Amino acid sequence: MANTATIEIDGQKHEFPLIEGTENEVGIDIKSLRAATGGCITLDPGYKNTGSCESGITFLDGEKGILRYRGYSIEELADKADFLEVAFLLIFGELPTKEQHDKFHADIKSKSIVDDDVRKIIDAFPKSAHPMGVLSSLTSALTAFNPSSVNVDSEEDMYNSVVKILGKFPVLVAWTMRKKQGLPLDYGSNSLGYVENVLKMMFKQPNEEYVQNKIIVDALDKLLILHADHEQNCSTSTVRIVGSSHAGLFASLSAGISALWGPLHGGANQAVLEMLEAIKEDGGDTKKYMAKAKDKNDPFRLMGFGHRVYKNFDPRAKIIKKAADEVLADLGVEDPILEIAKGLEQEALNDPYFVKRKLYPNVDFYSGIIYRAMGIPTDMFTVMFALGRLPGWIGQWREMRLRKEPIGRPRQLYIGEKHRMFKSVENR
Ligand code: SDX
Numbered sequence: 001m002a003n004t005a006t007i008e009i010d011g012q013k014h015e016f017p018l019i020e021g022t023e024n025e026v027g028i029d030i031k032s033l034r035a036a037t038g039g040c041i042t043l044d045p046g047y048k049n050t051g052s053c054e055s056g057i058t059f060l061d062g063e064k065g066i067l068r069y070r071g072y073s074i075e076e077l078a079d080k081a082d083f084l085e086v087a088f089l090l091i092f093g094e095l096p097t098k099e100q101h102d103k104f105h106a107d108i109k110s111k112s113i114v115d116d117d118v119r120k121i122i123d124a125f126p127k128s129a130h131p132m133g134v135l136s137s138l139t140s141a142l143t144a145f146n147p148s149s150v151n152v153d154s155e156e157d158m159y160n161s162v163v164k165i166l167g168k169f170p171v172l173v174a175w176t177m178r179k180k181q182g183l184p185l186d187y188g189s190n191s192l193g194y195v196e197n198v199l200k201m202m203f204k205q206p207n208e209e210y211v212q213n214k215i216i217v218d219a220l221d222k223l224l225i226l227h228a229d230h231e232q233n234c235s236t237s238t239v240r241i242v243g244s245s246h247a248g249l250f251a252s253l254s255a256g257i258s259a260l261w262g263p264l265h266g267g268a269n270q271a272v273l274e275m276l277e278a279i280k281e282d283g284g285d286t287k288k289y290m291a292k293a294k295d296k297n298d299p300f301r302l303m304g305f306g307h308r309v310y311k312n313f314d315p316r317a318k319i320i321k322k323a324a325d326e327v328l329a330d331l332g333v334e335d336p337i338l339e340i341a342k343g344l345e346q347e348a349l350n351d352p353y354f355v356k357r358k359l360y361p362n363v364d365f366y367s368g369i370i371y372r373a374m375g376i377p378t379d380m381f382t383v384m385f386a387l388g389r390l391p392g393w394i395g396q397w398r399e400m401r402l403r404k405e406p407i408g409r410p411r412q413l414y415i416g417e418k419h420r421m422f423k424s425v426e427n428r
Pocket of ligand 1: 229232266359
């Protein structure tokens with residue numbers, strides 16, 4: 001393969017280096033494009049063909065449905081690792097030894113207390129507030145209570161910031177849910193595992209002992225792993241670009257939470273359940289919703305279907321679909337919504353519109369069914385996505401800062417008015 005790409009403009013040829021990634025992906029390095037061509041830029045709304053960075057964290061192959069974190073397949077990690085191991089792997093690059101894992105968890109526990117004044121902030125929100133808006137605000141507020149910005153060049157400082165946010169974020173997640181339910185805000189227990197503690201903080205009733213259910217603990221641990229990173233998706237790119245201005249880690253994460261909230265992104269898991277509920281209310285009329293999804297005059301899309309990168313099955317969706325069957329069976333939950341989802345999936349997989357556009361179920365299509373079986377409210381589904389994605393956001397932010405990436409500042413093609421003179425109000 002040639003090692004350069006040639007662009008010809010007005011008869012003049014310009015050569016740009018080709019760079020190849022570990023998995024033989026090829027990028028055209030256009031860093032010199034504007035200078036070499038006297039100001040020419042590329043245009044790529046949504047960055048469908050544009051790489052923002054080189055990264056060694058997550059590899060996706062959309063055509064083959066491959067997902068790997070630091071070289072390990074998502075199938076192996078979901079089956080054999082626990083969430084803290086995967087968090088350590090994504091952030092620091094290697095699976096932890098037993099000693100590292102135990103120290104990581106102990107350090108996270110030691111930093112999990114949230115300043116009690118945060119309760120005053122959460123008290124100010126109406127119960128009607130969407131949990132993602134509350135969580136984004138509380139995460140940004142952590143900056144106020146932890147003002148020292150992280151020195152990324154100090155491994156110790158970076159490590160301390162990582163264990164601090166991994167310790168405090170689950171508390172904010174639990175408090176966000178319980179505030180809406182009018183339940184007291186408390187802490188779990190440092191005697192518990194990371195995921196067990198999340199569940200206890202979320203679900204312990206003030207007048208009852210909380211009894212862990214291993215099925216739910218294992219299912220949530222797996223779901224958090226499956227959501228932990230996904231290369232340069234919308235929210236991760238947001239975390240990176242905010243961090244590229246050297247804004248702090250917590251402020252960058254807060255921005256990522258807001259990006260994830262959108263129904264085209266992480267908000268889809270809530271939108272999927274609302275769609276399935278609507279279909280159920282409609283007597284299970286999946287054909288009506290398939291027609292709406294294909295109608296260009298109808299803004300409705302089949303939520304939980306399609307993906308910017310996967311033009312094959314999302315490997316996470318396959319794992320979650322299997323887990324949904326197992327968890328509901330183990331819990332003895334009969335959920336008609338699961339049958340509607342399976343019916344919709346079969347219809348879409350055999351519909352020419354979806355087949356032609358390579359629209360398959362994505363990570364959000366089945367996850368909500370498991371969250372619901374766990375008793376998690378629908379409007380908390382995207383918060384659970386954020387809890388899983390936290391280590392990925394941290395790892396990507398750290399990589400961007402360690403590689404000393406420049407501040408993100410895209411160009412544009414101006415299509416507005418040419419220069420014109422001011423008109424006084426009398427003459428307008
Ligand atoms: C996540 O990027 C990531 O990695 C994200 C994520 C992660 O882990 O971070 O994987 C998590 O966000 C998963 C995606 C969750 N979103 C949804 O489920 C919402 C529904 N899906 C769509 O909105 C859409 O598929 C996107 C946003 C996910 C991807 O959109 P693209 O890549 O911009 O594709 P497109 O809009 O250009 O669609 C191509 C064609 C269009 O039709 P034509 O104009 O070619 O005729 O496919 C159609 C679209 O109208 N299409 C759909 C559809 N998705 C795409 N039609 C009906 N239903 C859908 N869901």
